[in-house]
Amino acid sequence: MKKRILFGMDIGGTNTVYGLVDENAKLIAHSGFKTNTKPEINAYVKIIAEQLSAMYNKYSTEYELAGIGVGAPNGNYYTGSIKLPPNIPWIKDLNLVQELKKYFDVPIVLTNDANAMAYGEMIFGAAQGAKDIIVITLGTGLGSGIIVNGKVVYGHEGIAGELGHVCVVPNGRHCACGKDGCLETYASASGIKRTLFQLIAEHDGKSVFNTITFEQLTSKMIAEAALQGDPIALEAFEYTGNLLGLALANAALVTQPEVVVLSGGLAKAGDLIFKPTIKAFEKYLLPLYRDKIKVIPSTLKNDSAAIMGAAALVWNEMDNN
Amino acid sequence: MKKRILFGMDIGGTNTVYGLVDENAKLIAHSGFKTNTKPEINAYVKIIAEQLSAMYNKYSTEYELAGIGVGAPNGNYYTGSIKLPPNIPWIKDLNLVQELKKYFDVPIVLTNDANAMAYGEMIFGAAQGAKDIIVITLGTGLGSGIIVNGKVVYGHEGIAGELGHVCVVPNGRHCACGKDGCLETYASASGIKRTLFQLIAEHDGKSVFNTITFEQLTSKMIAEAALQGDPIALEAFEYTGNLLGLALANAALVTQPEVVVLSGGLAKAGDLIFKPTIKAFEKYLLPLYRDKIKVIPSTLKNDSAAIMGAAALVWNEMDNN
Numbered sequence: 001m002k003k004r005i006l007f008g009m010d011i012g013g014t015n016t017v018y019g020l021v022d023e024n025a026k027l028i029a030h031s032g033f034k035t036n037t038k039p040e041i042n043a044y045v046k047i048i049a050e051q052l053s054a055m056y057n058k059y060s061t062e063y064e065l066a067g068i069g070v071g072a073p074n075g076n077y078y079t080g081s082i083k084l085p086p087n088i089p090w091i092k093d094l095n096l097v098q099e100l101k102k103y104f105d106v107p108i109v110l111t112n113d114a115n116a117m118a119y120g121e122m123i124f125g126a127a128q129g130a131k132d133i134i135v136i137t138l139g140t141g142l143g144s145g146i147i148v149n150g151k152v153v154y155g156h157e158g159i160a161g162e163l164g165h166v167c168v169v170p171n172g173r174h175c176a177c178g179k180d181g182c183l184e185t186y187a188s189a190s191g192i193k194r195t196l197f198q199l200i201a202e203h204d205g206k207s208v209f210n211t212i213t214f215e216q217l218t219s220k221m222i223a224e225a226a227l228q229g230d231p232i233a234l235e236a237f238e239y240t241g242n243l244l245g246l247a248l249a250n251a252a253l254v255t256q257p258e259v260v261v262l263s264g265g266l267a268k269a270g271d272l273i274f275k276p277t278i279k280a281f282e283k284y285l286l287p288l289y290r291d292k293i294k295v296i297p298s299t300l301k302n303d304s305a306a307i308m309g310a311a312a313l314v315w316n317e318m319d320n321n
Numbered sequence: 322m323k324k325r326i327l328f329g330m331d332i333g334g335t336n337t338v339y340g341l342v343d344e345n346a347k348l349i350a351h352s353g354f355k356t357n358t359k360p361e362i363n364a365y366v367k368i369i370a371e372q373l374s375a376m377y378n379k380y381s382t383e384y385e386l387a388g389i390g391v392g393a394p395n396g397n398y399y400t401g402s403i404k405l406p407p408n409i410p411w412i413k414d415l416n417l418v419q420e421l422k423k424y425f426d427v428p429i430v431l432t433n434d435a436n437a438m439a440y441g442e443m444i445f446g447a448a449q450g451a452k453d454i455i456v457i458t459l460g461t462g463l464g465s466g467i468i469v470n471g472k473v474v475y476g477h478e479g480i481a482g483e484l485g486h487v488c489v490v491p492n493g494r495h496c497a498c499g500k501d502g503c504l505e506t507y508a509s510a511s512g513i514k515r516t517l518f519q520l521i522a523e524h525d526g527k528s529v530f531n532t533i534t535f536e537q538l539t540s541k542m543i544a545e546a547a548l549q550g551d552p553i554a555l556e557a558f559e560y561t562g563n564l565l566g567l568a569l570a571n572a573a574l575v576t577q578p579e580v581v582v583l584s585g586g587l588a589k590a591g592d593l594i595f596k597p598t599i600k601a602f603e604k605y606l607l608p609l610y611r612d613k614i615k616v617i618p619s620t621l622k623n624d625s626a627a628i629m630g631a632a633a634l635v636w637n638e639m640d641n642n
Binding site for chain 1: 451452453467469470472474475476477478479480481482483484486487488491498499500567568570571572574575576577578579604605607608609610613614
């Protein structure tokens with residue numbers, strides 16, 4: 001009998017990556033292409049189908065394809081659609097599950113990319129063994145996936161888990177979503193850049209960043225300056241961690257997780273971001289909740305985490321049916 | 322064959338109430354006693370056992386007792402214990418499930434009183450038919466029960482769902498829990514009293530409440546003054562609703578509920594509290610979430626809601642096993 005194998009796929013604004021994952025959670029093969037290679041829905045679906053078929057064909061004597069899991073921005077678990085993803089403007093409403101079903105007669109599960117990542121952390125990553133988990137991705141924006149009792153929280157219409165848009169500062173910074181004061185305008189790679197510029201303004205420009213434009217500035221540069229002891233860069237991390245810790249504590253009071261996982265570029269700053277985040281997190285928790293919830297970095301490799309997470313999601317789906 | 326019947330019980334700081342609920346969700350009989358009648362654990366458990374037995378004996382020819390559901394402050398679903406309930410100081414750590422098992426050989430489920438209420442709203446009340454629900458009780462404090470995909474969210478250790486203690490105003494009002502700025506210091510019967518006094522201070526005492534002490538003041542008096550058009554009382558409701566709406570929106574971004582139910586004394590103020598709450602709620606939601614989530618009053622009668630909710634919880638438990 002052939003062994004079962006799954007495709008995990010992650011659709012990002014820049015890259016579409018996919019891979020074959022076996023039942024032992026081993027990534028057998030992986031590849032990808034630029035999402036904008038064919039910026040038109042039918043052509044894009046066709047290229048996915050062709051590439052997946054080509055990869056699977058190499059392994060089809062040994063393995064049987066058992067399912068496809070997909071993580072995508074604004075992916076809806078219930079409908080199978082990707083709707084107005086902010087970073088892929090040419091996708092308006094793509095029902096990828098329905099389209100891929102034309103090529104592959106296997107269970108296909110699609111969800112928000114952050115949910116897929118969260119699932120990956122639970123099955124393969126830093127949150128292994130836990131059933132109540134919050135996973136935060138601190139990238140350009142802030143993505144989040146919430147797991148309650150071992151299951152991703154999808155919500156009434158499949159779009160739950162938007163911690164990036166909880167309001168942490170009423171009438172605060174303007175967010176691309178149209179609201180003001182959203183967490184992701186503070187706790188993200190772009191948020192900490194805004195904080196640094198705010199601090200430069202407050203400190204009248206006494207900073208090692210005096211000759212850097214907003215466009216040139218990266219969160220990595222802020223982390224490097226902080227490691228050198230630059231007070232404004234250090235203050236930027238304190239400020240970011242304080243608001244992230246506040247929002248995480250408020251979310252933890254809803255679901256009482258066992259583990260909070262921080263992933264993404266900004267989480268790579270290590271103690272610089274973890275220390276102020278954990279300090280604020282503990283401060284804003286109810287006393288009964290304190291000193292119990294781990295706040296830890298992701299242990300998944302960035303390039304495979306999303307693939308593995310999407311694949312894990314479909315394994316779980318099949319085990320429950 | 323005898324029909325199945327359940328006990329639902331609600332333990333409050335003032336009253337312990339209980340009743341028999343049949344499979345058609347009909348409250349067959351109910352009664353209660355002062356929680357402090359026997360302020361000692363063994364005596365208290367004994368009085369519960371005696372009263373339940375006496376009530377059940379009247380119906381035991383027709384019905385068979387199938388289970389007991391209990392809602393209690395700081396009740397833990399996983400352990401069956403009531404731990405340091407703020408309003409019943411003589412209970413330190415009472416494993417009521419274990420104690421009642423000595424008297425009744427049936428499934429016994431215990432949880433937080435707010436969770437039991439939330440369950441009651443889903444099965445019998447305002448949230449019937451919905452599977453993703455947030456229920457808020459605006460009493461002396463603020464209790465909350467969260468339901469995701471038809472199941473109460475218990476969290477890692479059984480104490481999830483503490484919206485009363487999310488921070489809505491960093492460094493804000495001091496809360497009995499030890500933190501500052503907790504939602505329940507603003508959105509509760511006692512919270513709106515604090516707000517009214519704050520507004521009197523800001524407006525230099527130009528208020529119909531000038532001759533009322535803090536001890537005399539009730540949230541009902543504030544509602545009555547607001548209905549008469551008193552500007553300070555109206556502002557107190559606006560202020561309360563704005564912070565409640567903000568916190569509810571932030572929680573809704575975690576679980577994307579279909580329905581939010583407001584119950585308890587302050588919710589009886591109707592439009593006075595619902596209008597500003599809904600206005601802020603919609604404002605702080607992500608655009609994709611707007612105009613979809615109902616914020617509605619409880620339809621359960623206060624005296625039976627908690628009994629019915631606790632009973633519903635144990636029905637559900639049995640159906641799942």
